[in-house]
Amino acid sequence: MTAAPSASQRVIIFDTTLRDGEQSPGAAMNLEEKLRIALVLEEMGVDVMEAGFPIASKGDFEAVHAIAKAVKTSSVCGLARANPADIERAAEALKPAPLKRIHTFISTSPLHMKHKLQMEPEKVLQAAIDSVTLARKLCDDVEWSAEDGSRTEHDFLCRCVEAAIKAGARTINIPDTVGYTTPQEYAKLFKMIVNRVPNIDKAILSTHCHNDLGLAVANSLAGVLGGARQIECTINGLGERAGNAALEEVVMALRVRRDVMPFTTGIKSEAITKASHLVSTVTGFVVQPNKAIVGANAFAHESGIHQDGMIKNRETYEIMTPQSVGIAKTSLKLGKLSGRNAFRSKLVELGYDLGDNALTDAFNRFKDLADRKKEVFDEDIMALVDDEVARANDHIRFLGFEVQAGSKGPQRAMLELSIDGASVTATSTGNGPVDAIFNAISQLVPHEATLQLYQVNAVTAGTDAQAEVTVRLEEKGRTVNGQGADPDTLVASCRAYIHALNKLAVKRLKELPPEVAVLSGV
Ligand code: KIV
Ligand code: ZN
Numbered sequence: 001m002t003a004a005p006s007a008s009q010r011v012i013i014f015d016t017t018l019r020d021g022e023q024s025p026g027a028a029m030n031l032e033e034k035l036r037i038a039l040v041l042e043e044m045g046v047d048v049m050e051a052g053f054p055i056a057s058k059g060d061f062e063a064v065h066a067i068a069k070a071v072k073t074s075s076v077c078g079l080a081r082a083n084p085a086d087i088e089r090a091a092e093a094l095k096p097a098p099l100k101r102i103h104t105f106i107s108t109s110p111l112h113m114k115h116k117l118q119m120e121p122e123k124v125l126q127a128a129i130d131s132v133t134l135a136r137k138l139c140d141d142v143e144w145s146a147e148d149g150s151r152t153e154h155d156f157l158c159r160c161v162e163a164a165i166k167a168g169a170r171t172i173n174i175p176d177t178v179g180y181t182t183p184q185e186y187a188k189l190f191k192m193i194v195n196r197v198p199n200i201d202k203a204i205l206s207t208h209c210h211n212d213l214g215l216a217v218a219n220s221l222a223g224v225l226g227g228a229r230q231i232e233c234t235i236n237g238l239g240e241r242a243g244n245a246a247l248e249e250v251v252m253a254l255r256v257r258r259d260v261m262p263f264t265t266g267i268k269s270e271a272i273t274k275a276s277h278l279v280s281t282v283t284g285f286v287v288q289p290n291k292a293i294v295g296a297n298a299f300a301h302e303s304g305i306h307q308d309g310m311i312k313n314r315e316t317y318e319i320m321t322p323q324s325v326g327i328a329k330t331s332l333k334l335g336k337l338s339g340r341n342a343f344r345s346k347l348v349e350l351g352y353d354l355g356d357n358a359l360t361d362a363f364n365r366f367k368d369l370a371d372r373k374k375e376v377f378d379e380d381i382m383a384l385v386d387d388e389v390a391r392a393n394d395h396i397r398f399l400g401f402e403v404q405a406g407s408k409g410p411q412r413a414m415l416e417l418s419i420d421g422a423s424v425t426a427t428s429t430g431n432g433p434v435d436a437i438f439n440a441i442s443q444l445v446p447h448e449a450t451l452q453l454y455q456v457n458a459v460t461a462g463t464d465a466q467a468e469v470t471v472r473l474e475e476k477g478r479t480v481n482g483q484g485a486d487p488d489t490l491v492a493s494c495r496a497y498i499h500a501l502n503k504l505a506v507k508r509l510k511e512l513p514p515e516v517a518v519l520s521g522v
Contacts, residue, residue, distance in 0.1 A: 010229065010263070010264055010265070010266075011230065012229060013048075013233065013247065013251065013267055014077070014232045015041050015046040015049045015234065016050040017037060017041070017235045018063070019051065020050070020239045021243075024239050025479040026481040027285060028507045034066075035070060036278065037275075040274060040278055045271075046267065047075065048076075048101055048230075049071065049076060049077065050079060052078065053078070054080070054090045054092070054093035055080065055085060055090070061089065068093060075097070075101050076101070077102070080103065081104070081106070082105070086104070087102060088134075088138070091135075091139055101139065101141040104142065104144055104145070105146070105147050106145075107148050108128075108152040108156060108157060109147075109148035111148070124160075129163050129167045132168055136167065141170055143172075144169035144171070145173040146172075146175070147175055148178065149177070150185075151177075154196075158196045161200070162197045165203045169203060172206065173205075173208050173230070174205065174223075176207075176208065177210060179213055179216060181215070181219055183218045183221070183222035186223050187222040187226035189226065190205055190228050206228055206230035207230070207245070209232075210244060211243045214242070216242075217245050217246060217249045217253065221254070231250050232244070233246060235247050236280060238283065238285060246293070247272075248269075248272045248293040248325065251272070252320060255320070269324055270324065270325065271351060273294060273325055273326035276294035277386050281386035281389070281483055283481060284483045286483070299318070326351065334366070334376050335375075338370070343359075343362075347362075350385075352385055358389060366384060374462070395419065395420050396445055398417060399417055401415040401416065401490075401494065403490060411436045412428070412430075413437040413440045417498070419444065428442075428443055434490065437497070438451070441497055447475065447501065452472040455469065456468070459485060466487050467486060467487070467492040467493075468485045469485075469493045471500045473497075473500045475504055480500050481500060482497060482499030482503060
């Protein structure tokens, strides 16, 4: 007899940054960006990565296909609704992957079945059976999700789960699609399924929690206590609305509190900081400073009492070490006299592996930074490299500008950009230097987008710190975030705006076909 799914102590980490995370307004990524993140997720040891939704667009299909080709040790997963076209497209995109999974889903709650699907429950049950049966013909590993599972009637949920397992699903996911459940309720739901579904020992139960009430991580952990052995999550908690359960939080909670949650994951937690930086830079979603595990202040001790305690014994105020999440204690200090080899070694220490061209570009920017800044911290180098890497495929590039600013005005910017390799220039005035620069960009790259957010953060302390600027643009319902880093706030602002425009261009090409628009709520 097979052991009950809850007998194993190993929790499978299913990352959906590239699928559910990308559904976050403004988080669209291009193929190279997704590939870069996929390789970092693989290195981090995620068991399964949901690489996208292949039927959604040509871009999504190509990204899943490229990830399926490149990733060797994590299973690559593609999402599909309960219909043959979606499932066949997912199977096609996943073909090159050594380890693969098709994830098919349908809504099971009364509200979704009646209003969204306009289908009777029996038809939904049959669609679940048919979709899993077809998916199993094309792929050995099939996951089935009961969308809006946490608001589904228990009898019907149990019938669907039993039928999906009978049709061949190996993983059963019970999403809290709208972030409505609570830890006690969610744990009870899993216990109920374990107790009532006769063939439950043939499948792994999975959590998938959205964060609308700020409970996604707590709910995911409660789900595991209730019998789930897979957690679906995203880096930095990226995702629709308030986001998904944050990978770094569930992993570190399981690691730090093994005494009350005796479970393990396969995640190399030292890769967390690098993954967080990369996802933040690529998507333009800045991590809030007080965010658990990956926020800039997560390991900062400011008050005298705390600092005093830390000096006497680190454990007085620190429940995990910064090193355990990849914040390296600098062993190698870099300055303006450091050469290319030292720079390369530092990148290796920080977990980066750049090709020769990217290394040269990053090194040139580092030299420039070291000339202008007294101390170059690891955070500076990470911001600089992430910024460089994020721009690798941009068709609009920043070359330089001169700005006339000052209290008397008018503020004026003379800007030079490269567009598809050709240098172009424009001069513009504005209400302040940032406005003048943005107006000059608009002259060179005419567009209809409006500025929704302009935000400046300092990467480190000190007046010579690099500025990290986020710009959010919106054009006809498409939202994108761009980021730029530089010691000069105006340069960082210009880079961020250009980054956002490059992303907008990608997004225009990658519009979802109308029949998929209905899925924007998943
Ligand atoms: O939130 C949700 O229900 C989903 C499903 C597609 C798993 O993302
Ligand atoms: Zn979701």
